[in-house]
Amino acid sequence: MPSTSPTPRSVPWWVERAESLLSSKDVRTLDLGALWELFEGFSFVRENVEPDLLLIDVRDRPELRALWDAMEVGALSVTEALDAAGDDVAQQLRTGDLAPAHFRERWEGLGFTEAAGRASTAADDWLEGLLRISRITTGQNRPPFGQVNMASRARRISDFLSITSPGQHDTIYDLGCGNGKFAITVAASSSARVKGVEYGQTYVESARRNGERFALPNLEFIHADVRDVDLSDGTAFYLYFPFWGEVAHAVARMLGDVARARDITVYASGPRHDYGEYFLEQVSQGALSLAPVRQDFADVMVLRSAAFA
Known part of the structure; x- marks a missing residue:
């Protein structure tokens, strides 16, 4: 053989x-x-x-x-x-x-073109390297209504800053802030007060540790259910599809109440079903007005107080 x-x-x-x-x-x-x-x-x-x-x-x-x-x-x-x-x-x-303006110029100047074979951009790599935050992070104590943490893309953060032009008299809320990429970047890029709200303890502890490295006096992280937070001092609100269902519905109602009392901007990214529909409900009720959809940001709803439009 x-x-x-x-x-x-x-x-x-x-x-x-x-x-x-x-x-x-x-x-x-x-x-x-x-x-x-x-x-x-x-x-x-x-x-x-x-x-x-x-x-x-x-x-x-x-x-x-x-x-x-x-x-x-x-x-x-x-x-x-x-x-x-x-x-x-x-x-x-x-x-x-x-300075904030120079920090913003540094990361925005790197560009938002995705690298071949990688779902990332030079601006994202720079920010995530600085913050040591991976784009996708799982948590151990996510509530049933919470999402896996997905760090906001740099291009989206830049778009938010361009739309809102935040200054020292503004208070920005990052609702469902996760590990804090958006909140820290905006606080370092502007003079506005930035408050990140997060239910997941693992996420918020990570965000606070990160924030402490930069000693930004205009940055705060709040560990709480967003429905228990007083949002009345906010002038701009950022949501990157952090939750859905009844929680999303409750938050949309809360923001509608704030919009009736003061001029605010809401930057909400996510699907229309079981999320965006609740913000559109506030449009139909006259609390918010919806800006035209932009091709490059088709999943983003930019809403403003209807009474101040």
Whole structure:
């Protein structure tokens, strides 16, 4: 009988990724955004290679041990460089050396074009690298009506700032603020008072830790059910589909009441069914007026107090 040899085991999926990450430029030459992209790449590999399978990979191919060790060293180097770059920006914000207008120019100037093969932009990478906030974050104590935290896209934050032009006499509420990307970015980009409201304790604790790094005097995070928060001092409200159903209905009614008393802007992004319909109800009742839909932001409703329009 002809002899048979064992079928060679295929190359593990992580090898190509690790080699690509390790071939990147010298981390000392990279900015925050590029460092964040690398950081997320290393994190993905390290978090998705099971220790038991790694042992099998190294047993079958001993040369992979050196590659894995090199990847661990590379990940540490990127993390340290990311920390240093972020600390530098944080220090400038704490001391006032980086004024709100200049901070906004810095991240907006990077652009909002999505990178090939990545659902991210240069502006998002820079902000998320600074804040160390992944775009999608799950929480352990999300209520039944709450969403998985999805950090707002930089282009949407820029659009909000352009529409509302917030100043020192404004109070902005980020309802369902998650880990705080929107709230921190807007507080650092303007002189307005910014209040993030979040029910999930894990999220709000993360947002507060992040906010403390920048010592922004105009930023506050409130751990509460949004239905229990007094919103009457707000001039602008941002909602990135944070909840649905009865909670969304209750919040729309609350904002309708505020709109009858003062001039406000509501920037609500999300589906019309079981969310947007409640804001449209406030339009039909005369509390809010709806601005025309914009092609680039078709999922966004910009609403203003009808009595002050």
